[in-house]
Amino acid sequence: MQQKLRVKQKSSTRAVVLVVSSSIVLIIVAMLFVFNVGNIRSMLAGGKTSTTVKDGSWNDPTIWSNGAVPAPGNAIVIANNVTNSSTVSVVTVSFTLNPGATLVNTGSLTIGTAGSPATVTLNKSSSITNGIKYEASYSPVLIVYGSIVNNSGSIIDNGHLTVSQSVTSNSTITNNDSMVVGTNFTNNPGGEIIINKLAYLGIGGNFTGSGSSSLTIDSGYVLVGNNFTDNNGTVVTGTGGGLKVINNVVNNGSMTGTVDVCDSTPGTNSDVTGSMTNTVTTCNFVKPITGPSGTGGTALPVTLTKFSAAKQESNVALNWTTASEINNDRFEIERSEDGSSFSVLGTVKGNGTKQTFTEYSYIDETPLPGIAYYRLHQFDYNGKSAYSQIAVVHSEGAAQEPLEISVYPNPATAGSILHLDMTVPVADMLNVELINTKGQSVYHNEAQAEAGKVQEEINLPGNLSGMYILNVTYKGQTTSKKILVR
Numbered sequence: 001m002q003q004k005l006r007v008k009q010k011s012s013t014r015a016v017v018l019v020v021s022s023s024i025v026l027i028i029v030a031m032l033f034v035f036n037v038g039n040i041r042s043m044l045a046g047g048k049t050s051t052t053v054k055d056g057s058w059n060d061p062t063i064w065s066n067g068a069v070p071a072p073g074n075a076i077v078i079a080n081n082v083t084n085s086s087t088v089s090v091v092t093v094s095f096t097l098n099p100g101a102t103l104v105n106t107g108s109l110t111i112g113t114a115g116s117p118a119t120v121t122l123n124k125s126s127s128i129t130n131g132i133k134y135e136a137s138y139s140p141v142l143i144v145y146g147s148i149v150n151n152s153g154s155i156i157d158n159g160h161l162t163v164s165q166s167v168t169s170n171s172t173i174t175n176n177d178s179m180v181v182g183t184n185f186t187n188n189p190g191g192e193i194i195i196n197k198l199a200y201l202g203i204g205g206n207f208t209g210s211g212s213s214s215l216t217i218d219s220g221y222v223l224v225g226n227n228f229t230d231n232n233g234t235v236v237t238g239t240g241g242g243l244k245v246i247n248n249v250v251n252n253g254s255m256t257g258t259v260d261v262c263d264s265t266p267g268t269n270s271d272v273t274g275s276m277t278n279t280v281t282t283c284n285f286v287k288p289i290t291g292p293s294g295t296g297g298t299a300l301p302v303t304l305t306k307f308s309a310a311k312q313e314s315n316v317a318l319n320w321t322t323a324s325e326i327n328n329d330r331f332e333i334e335r336s337e338d339g340s341s342f343s344v345l346g347t348v349k350g351n352g353t354k355q356t357f358t359e360y361s362y363i364d365e366t367p368l369p370g371i372a373y374y375r376l377h378q379f380d381y382n383g384k385s386a387y388s389q390i391a392v393v394h395s396e397g398a399a400q401e402p403l404e405i406s407v408y409p410n411p412a413t414a415g416s417i418l419h420l421d422m423t424v425p426v427a428d429m430l431n432v433e434l435i436n437t438k439g440q441s442v443y444h445n446e447a448q449a450e451a452g453k454v455q456e457e458i459n460l461p462g463n464l465s466g467m468y469i470l471n472v473t474y475k476g477q478t479t480s481k482k483i484l485v486r
Contacts, residue, residue, distance in 0.1 A: 051077040052101075058084040058109075078102075078126075084109050092118050093146075097126035097153060104129045105159075108141045117146030117165060122153025131159030131177070132435060132469050152190075157199075166205075170213075175199045175220070178306050180321055187213040189233070195220030195241065200306045202321065209234035209253065217241025217259050228263070230255070238280075255280045302328050302350075302378050302386065309374045309391035316364040316393050318374055325354050327380040333362050336373040339390065350378070370394065403474045411484040415462035418483065422454045422472065431473035432456060434483070442468070449474075460485060 050070035056063035063080065070076055072091035078101045087108040095111050095118050097103060105128070112118030122128065131140035140159035148155070150169035155161075161179045170188040173179075175195050180202045187193055189211025195201050199220040207224045209215060210231040215222070217238040228245040230236055230253040236243070238259025243249075245263040254275040255261065262283035307320040318333060328350030334342040351358055364374075376388035404423035412418050420432065427450045434443040443458050470481040 048074045049077055050074045052080045052082055055081040056083075058082055058088055059086060090118075091116065094118065095120045097122045097128070099124040099126060101126045102129070103127070105142050106131060106140050110141075110143045110145070112145035112164075114145050114164070118144065119146055120144050120148045122148075122150045122155070122171075124152040126153040127156070128153070129156045129158070130161050131157070150191075169193070175201055178202075178321070180204075180306070184208070186210075187215065187234070189213055192216070194218070195222055202306060209236075217243060251276065302326070302380075307376060307388045307391055309372075309393045311367075311393060312363070314367075316367040316372065316374075318362040318364065318391070320360050320376060320388070322351075322358045322360070325351055325358065327353055327382065329379045329381050331360065332377040332379070333364075334375050334377055335364065335368070336375075337368050337371070339373040339392075342373070342375065344377075345374075352381075367393070403472065403479055405472055405479055405481065407470060407481050407483065410481075411486050412460060414460055414464045414485050416460055418458040418460055418470075420456040420458065420470070420472075422449075422456070424449045424451050424454050424474070426475075427451045428475055430454065431471075432458075433471050433473075434458060435469050435471065436466070 048066075048071070050068075051065040052063050053065050054063050059069055061068050063082065064070065070090065070092070074092060075094040075096070076090060076092050077096050077098060079098045081102045081104075083104045083106070085107045089110040091113055092111065093116060097120075101123075109130075111120060120128075128142075130142040142157075142159065142161045144161075144163045146163075147165040148163055148167045148169075150167070150171050150173060152171045154172045154174070155169075156174045156176070157179050158176045160177065161175075162182075163180070164182045166184045166186070167173075167181050168186045168188065170190040172192045173194070175193075176199050178200050181204060183205040185203045185205075185207045187207070187209040191209070191213040193201070193213075193215045195215075195217045197219040201220070201222045202225075203223065204225045206226045206229065207222075208229045208231070211233045213233070214235045214237070215230075217236075219240040221242045222244070224243075224245045227247045228243070228249045230249070230251045232252050234253035236251075236253065236255045236259065238257040241257075241259045243259055243261045245261070247264050249261060249263045256277045256279070258279050258281070260281045260283070302322050302325050307318075309316055309318050311317075320331075322328075330350050331348045333345045333348065335345045336342040345364060346362055348360055348362055364372075372393050374391045374393065377385060378388070379385045403425070406421040408419050408421075409416075410418075418434075422430070424430070427448070429446060430449040431446045432444070433441055435441050442461065442464065445456065464485045466485060468483045468485055470483050472479045472481075
């Protein structure tokens, strides 16, 4: 029997090799399933992958799998909770957030380059948060040279988020400030886009919504550089918001609420085939741009995605962003004290023809007392022109007396009471909010405050731990305090 066994082993050597080879193949296949898309893409490209192994700051080499901050060209995989508070440029073609991972940017983060665009992919329950909500002391910037694919994750923008190419989403995107998309925005079934108060979403190409997706405009503003298509099952709702579409609105879904919609055929609803409640207005306050209208495929000379005016010490700062420009000669900045009669304040040179984002600024060093109205008058090389929307600023003759705030105890203890003492110069609304580093609100109260001493007590939940931001907004100005909860 033993001899027969020996003979059998010799004769089955080939079969054993085949079995072992099959096992290796199965192991390799299993490994490919374990690796995420970012790893596979990097392997196929012949590059390396930098993966986080624990929570921490981007510039901390110990959180990365190879013990070093990612080198240029590496695929990036975020598998933990990562923060960035500095200026970082990531040269990569693949940037992936694994399920449950988070990225919080409070600094300046650039992903990809114009010559080597990146794809940022958010997987299930992962999230990207840009900035801290209502934090007025800085402007966090997140720039993606490339595209974003939001696959059941979430994006919260509290600063300036710019995507040079497209965005595709089947989950939640919340915009509290400024978001610009260079080409197309596709909101797939399950996608939920929320544009909150005074926030802007600028899209250089088409917007397409489909299935059970939704677009909510809550006193915000959306500009679409080409066509807006709202397919069956898609819901567009608003609360005092505006939707401007350079070419045509094709509504096969439903529009509700008090959103104001305006496209290249103002005053007509011939291209609206879905349902629209009588509370939805057309071109009421969102006016079509004068000059080249975009009708019949003729592009506007400039796709203006944001225009804002704000007090800056004794001056007024004007800022605007273009997603694309065609033969753009210049911008004339105009100012008015009554909102109807404007005069030229200054000129900013345009950038001719380009298909990338450009940010412009202008400082009014001698602002008008009281209310002032600003607008842009854009000219292309052949003399055609277009006006922007109007931005309004209220400048007091004397400097506003500051709101005095005292917070104690700090550090605070979870489950205890946080005391807030304030001295209010003039009776007005006070907005008090406590948020975590992800921009999520854990306490919020808004009430009318009389002039004088005002006290507020905040009951801290017992599950709080870490750093929080207390924001107090008074007369349009936000004062922030860092609170450590143990």
